[in-house]
Amino acid sequence: MSTPSSPSRSYRSTLRAEQAAATRRRILAAAGASFASAGYAGTSLADIAREASVSVETVKLNGPKRELLLASFEQAFAGDEGHEGIAEREVGRRIMEVGDPDELLAAWVRFVAEANARAGRLWRSLVSAGTSDPLVREALDAQQVRRHADFRAAIDLFVERGMHxxxxxxxxERDRLADVLSFLASPEGYEQLVDGAGWSQPEFEAWLAGAVRTLVLG
Structure with missing residues (x-):
């Protein structure tokens, strides 16, 4: 005969789960920083452990290196890991709640710029790893499918709000517009204009908003 869990046992279990989740977020942030600076091949689990101030065994418990690379990119880009589309995440729901069309476009552009600022260099490591690791390549291909779906969802939202x-x-035509939107908002484009040409974040956001109005909504 089983007995109900005591409140104190339930509390301890919840606390342990929260601590484990916080540790994982810290490990993924450390992994992202390491991969972005040293690349996939140049980063070891020991490097990640040192950056996260945890043991190598703790890092291993959170997955092999390729999984840490993929999860760290998801966390850096969207704010948390997972395979959900942007529209299904909290950040996407906040954007969709914006009523004014100009403010909606500005919110979407700001998200893209900030996400690329956080994850642009990590994206480069992810693409590079995909050239040598078939499993990373497979995951990257799946990521590209989700990326197109995200941009197609953005096109549908813009059309629904009367912005087109x-x-x-x-x-x-919507699929083609999603391709254009993906090109404009690509991490490679952000890196070239901001890191390479020295554009400020506001300058990039103003350019991207204008390009979307002209090439996508116009």
Whole structure:
């Protein structure tokens, strides 16, 4: 005959789960910083452990190196790990709650700029790792599918809010617009303009908003 868990046991279990989640977030942040600075091949589990101030065994418990790379990118880009689309995450729901079309576009552009600032160099490591690790390549291909779905969802949202001028685009046209949006908002483009050319974050956001209005919504 089983007995109900005591309140103190439930509290301890909840506390341990919260502590484990906090440790994992710290490990993923450390992994992201290490991969971004030293690349995938140049980063060891010991490097991640040192950056996170935990033992190597603790790092190992959170997954092999390739999984840490993928999860650290998800956390850096979207704020938490997982395979959900941006629209299904808290950050996406906040953007969709914005009513004014200009403010909606500004919120979307700000998210893209800030996400690229956090994860742009990590994206480069992810792409590089995919050239030598088939499992990373497979995960990267799946990530690209989700990325296109995110941009297609953004196009659908813009059309739904009346932000697209002219006739409502067909499904094929919306897919093409999603491709254009993906190109404009790419980590590579952000890195070239901000890190390479020295643009400020506000300058990049103003350019991206104008480009979206002209090339996507116009």
């Amino acid at each position: 001028r002219g006739d409502a685009p067909s499904d094929a």
